[in-house]
Amino acid sequence: MNKMIDYRSQLDKVDQQLLETLAQRLEINREIRRYKADQQLPVVDASREQELLQNRKQYAEQIGVDPELTEELFKQILAFVTK
Ligand SMILES: C=C(O[C@@H]1C=C(C(=O)O)C=C[C@H]1O)C(=O)O
Incomplete structure:
Protein backbone atom coordinates (compact mmCIF):
# COMPACT_ATOMS: atom_id res chain seq x y z
CA MET A 1 0.00 0.00 0.00
CA ASN A 2 2.90 2.36 0.70
CA LYS A 3 3.97 1.66 -2.85
CA MET A 4 0.59 2.88 -4.22
CA ILE A 5 0.78 6.04 -2.15
CA ASP A 6 4.24 6.67 -3.56
CA TYR A 7 3.13 6.01 -7.18
CA ARG A 8 0.12 8.31 -6.80
CA SER A 9 2.23 11.02 -5.31
CA GLN A 10 4.58 10.72 -8.32
CA LEU A 11 1.56 11.01 -10.66
CA ASP A 12 0.25 14.05 -8.74
CA LYS A 13 3.58 15.79 -9.25
CA VAL A 14 3.86 14.94 -12.95
CA ASP A 15 0.23 15.99 -13.60
CA GLN A 16 0.94 19.32 -11.94
CA GLN A 17 3.93 19.80 -14.26
CA LEU A 18 1.80 18.84 -17.28
CA LEU A 19 -0.85 21.40 -16.35
CA GLU A 20 1.71 24.13 -15.71
CA THR A 21 3.26 23.44 -19.12
CA LEU A 22 -0.20 23.53 -20.71
CA ALA A 23 -0.88 26.87 -19.01
CA GLN A 24 2.36 28.26 -20.53
CA ARG A 25 1.31 27.09 -24.00
CA LEU A 26 -2.18 28.57 -23.65
CA GLU A 27 -0.72 31.92 -22.57
CA ILE A 28 1.47 31.99 -25.71
CA ASN A 29 -1.61 31.13 -27.76
CA ARG A 30 -3.47 34.09 -26.20
CA GLU A 31 -0.60 36.42 -27.19
CA ILE A 32 -0.59 35.03 -30.74
CA LEU A 69 -2.08 9.49 -28.25
CA THR A 70 0.19 12.40 -29.17
CA GLU A 71 -1.83 13.20 -32.28
CA GLU A 72 -5.11 13.09 -30.35
CA LEU A 73 -3.71 15.30 -27.61
CA PHE A 74 -2.42 17.95 -30.01
CA LYS A 75 -5.55 17.87 -32.16
CA GLN A 76 -7.58 18.63 -29.02
CA ILE A 77 -5.26 21.48 -28.06
CA LEU A 78 -5.27 22.93 -31.59
CA ALA A 79 -9.09 22.74 -31.78
CA PHE A 80 -9.38 24.47 -28.39
CA VAL A 81 -6.95 27.31 -29.15
CA THR A 82 -8.42 28.08 -32.57
CA LYS A 83 -12.15 27.95 -31.75
C1 LIG B 1 -0.28 29.61 -32.96
C2 LIG B 1 -0.69 29.75 -34.23
O1 LIG B 1 -2.05 29.78 -34.57
C3 LIG B 1 -2.80 28.57 -34.67
C4 LIG B 1 -2.46 27.70 -33.52
C5 LIG B 1 -1.40 26.83 -33.60
C6 LIG B 1 -0.80 26.26 -32.35
O2 LIG B 1 -1.39 26.43 -31.26
O3 LIG B 1 0.28 25.63 -32.41
C7 LIG B 1 -0.84 26.50 -34.85
C8 LIG B 1 -1.34 27.01 -35.99
C9 LIG B 1 -2.51 27.94 -36.04
O4 LIG B 1 -3.63 27.23 -36.51
C10 LIG B 1 0.27 29.86 -35.35
O5 LIG B 1 -0.13 30.24 -36.46
O6 LIG B 1 1.47 29.58 -35.13
Missing part, protein backbone atom coordinates in the same frame (compact mmCIF):
# COMPACT_ATOMS: atom_id res chain seq x y z
CA ARG A 33 -4.38 35.48 -30.96
CA ARG A 34 -3.99 39.17 -30.02
CA TYR A 35 -1.11 39.61 -32.49
CA LYS A 36 -3.05 37.95 -35.31
CA ALA A 37 -6.11 40.12 -34.58
CA ASP A 38 -3.91 43.28 -34.70
CA GLN A 39 -2.30 42.18 -37.96
CA GLN A 40 -5.59 40.91 -39.42
CA LEU A 41 -4.16 37.42 -39.89
CA PRO A 42 -6.33 34.28 -39.96
CA VAL A 43 -6.61 32.38 -36.65
CA VAL A 44 -5.93 28.99 -38.25
CA ASP A 45 -2.82 28.08 -40.22
CA ALA A 46 -3.59 24.59 -41.53
CA SER A 47 -0.13 23.93 -43.01
CA ARG A 48 1.59 24.87 -39.73
CA GLU A 49 -0.82 22.56 -37.88
CA GLN A 50 -0.04 19.63 -40.22
CA GLU A 51 3.70 20.19 -39.86
CA LEU A 52 3.36 20.50 -36.07
CA LEU A 53 1.37 17.24 -35.81
CA GLN A 54 3.99 15.39 -37.87
CA ASN A 55 6.85 16.79 -35.78
CA ARG A 56 5.17 16.05 -32.46
CA LYS A 57 4.36 12.47 -33.51
CA GLN A 58 7.93 11.92 -34.71
CA TYR A 59 9.38 13.26 -31.47
CA ALA A 60 6.88 11.23 -29.41
CA GLU A 61 8.06 8.04 -31.14
CA GLN A 62 11.70 8.95 -30.48
CA ILE A 63 11.07 9.25 -26.75
CA GLY A 64 8.75 6.22 -26.50
CA VAL A 65 5.37 7.97 -26.35
CA ASP A 66 2.48 6.56 -28.40
CA PRO A 67 2.15 8.67 -31.60
CA GLU A 68 -1.64 8.22 -31.79
Whole structure:
Protein backbone atom coordinates (compact mmCIF):
# COMPACT_ATOMS: atom_id res chain seq x y z
CA MET A 1 0.00 0.00 0.00
CA ASN A 2 2.90 2.36 0.70
CA LYS A 3 3.97 1.66 -2.85
CA MET A 4 0.59 2.88 -4.22
CA ILE A 5 0.78 6.04 -2.15
CA ASP A 6 4.24 6.67 -3.56
CA TYR A 7 3.13 6.01 -7.18
CA ARG A 8 0.12 8.31 -6.80
CA SER A 9 2.23 11.02 -5.31
CA GLN A 10 4.58 10.72 -8.32
CA LEU A 11 1.56 11.01 -10.66
CA ASP A 12 0.25 14.05 -8.74
CA LYS A 13 3.58 15.79 -9.25
CA VAL A 14 3.86 14.94 -12.95
CA ASP A 15 0.23 15.99 -13.60
CA GLN A 16 0.94 19.32 -11.94
CA GLN A 17 3.93 19.80 -14.26
CA LEU A 18 1.80 18.84 -17.28
CA LEU A 19 -0.85 21.40 -16.35
CA GLU A 20 1.71 24.13 -15.71
CA THR A 21 3.26 23.44 -19.12
CA LEU A 22 -0.20 23.53 -20.71
CA ALA A 23 -0.88 26.87 -19.01
CA GLN A 24 2.36 28.26 -20.53
CA ARG A 25 1.31 27.09 -24.00
CA LEU A 26 -2.18 28.57 -23.65
CA GLU A 27 -0.72 31.92 -22.57
CA ILE A 28 1.47 31.99 -25.71
CA ASN A 29 -1.61 31.13 -27.76
CA ARG A 30 -3.47 34.09 -26.20
CA GLU A 31 -0.60 36.42 -27.19
CA ILE A 32 -0.59 35.03 -30.74
CA ARG A 33 -4.38 35.48 -30.96
CA ARG A 34 -3.99 39.17 -30.02
CA TYR A 35 -1.11 39.61 -32.49
CA LYS A 36 -3.05 37.95 -35.31
CA ALA A 37 -6.11 40.12 -34.58
CA ASP A 38 -3.91 43.28 -34.70
CA GLN A 39 -2.30 42.18 -37.96
CA GLN A 40 -5.59 40.91 -39.42
CA LEU A 41 -4.16 37.42 -39.89
CA PRO A 42 -6.33 34.28 -39.96
CA VAL A 43 -6.61 32.38 -36.65
CA VAL A 44 -5.93 28.99 -38.25
CA ASP A 45 -2.82 28.08 -40.22
CA ALA A 46 -3.59 24.59 -41.53
CA SER A 47 -0.13 23.93 -43.01
CA ARG A 48 1.59 24.87 -39.73
CA GLU A 49 -0.82 22.56 -37.88
CA GLN A 50 -0.04 19.63 -40.22
CA GLU A 51 3.70 20.19 -39.86
CA LEU A 52 3.36 20.50 -36.07
CA LEU A 53 1.37 17.24 -35.81
CA GLN A 54 3.99 15.39 -37.87
CA ASN A 55 6.85 16.79 -35.78
CA ARG A 56 5.17 16.05 -32.46
CA LYS A 57 4.36 12.47 -33.51
CA GLN A 58 7.93 11.92 -34.71
CA TYR A 59 9.38 13.26 -31.47
CA ALA A 60 6.88 11.23 -29.41
CA GLU A 61 8.06 8.04 -31.14
CA GLN A 62 11.70 8.95 -30.48
CA ILE A 63 11.07 9.25 -26.75
CA GLY A 64 8.75 6.22 -26.50
CA VAL A 65 5.37 7.97 -26.35
CA ASP A 66 2.48 6.56 -28.40
CA PRO A 67 2.15 8.67 -31.60
CA GLU A 68 -1.64 8.22 -31.79
CA LEU A 69 -2.08 9.49 -28.25
CA THR A 70 0.19 12.40 -29.17
CA GLU A 71 -1.83 13.20 -32.28
CA GLU A 72 -5.11 13.09 -30.35
CA LEU A 73 -3.71 15.30 -27.61
CA PHE A 74 -2.42 17.95 -30.01
CA LYS A 75 -5.55 17.87 -32.16
CA GLN A 76 -7.58 18.63 -29.02
CA ILE A 77 -5.26 21.48 -28.06
CA LEU A 78 -5.27 22.93 -31.59
CA ALA A 79 -9.09 22.74 -31.78
CA PHE A 80 -9.38 24.47 -28.39
CA VAL A 81 -6.95 27.31 -29.15
CA THR A 82 -8.42 28.08 -32.57
CA LYS A 83 -12.15 27.95 -31.75
C1 LIG B 1 -0.28 29.61 -32.96
C2 LIG B 1 -0.69 29.75 -34.23
O1 LIG B 1 -2.05 29.78 -34.57
C3 LIG B 1 -2.80 28.57 -34.67
C4 LIG B 1 -2.46 27.70 -33.52
C5 LIG B 1 -1.40 26.83 -33.60
C6 LIG B 1 -0.80 26.26 -32.35
O2 LIG B 1 -1.39 26.43 -31.26
O3 LIG B 1 0.28 25.63 -32.41
C7 LIG B 1 -0.84 26.50 -34.85
C8 LIG B 1 -1.34 27.01 -35.99
C9 LIG B 1 -2.51 27.94 -36.04
O4 LIG B 1 -3.63 27.23 -36.51
C10 LIG B 1 0.27 29.86 -35.35
O5 LIG B 1 -0.13 30.24 -36.46
O6 LIG B 1 1.47 29.58 -35.13
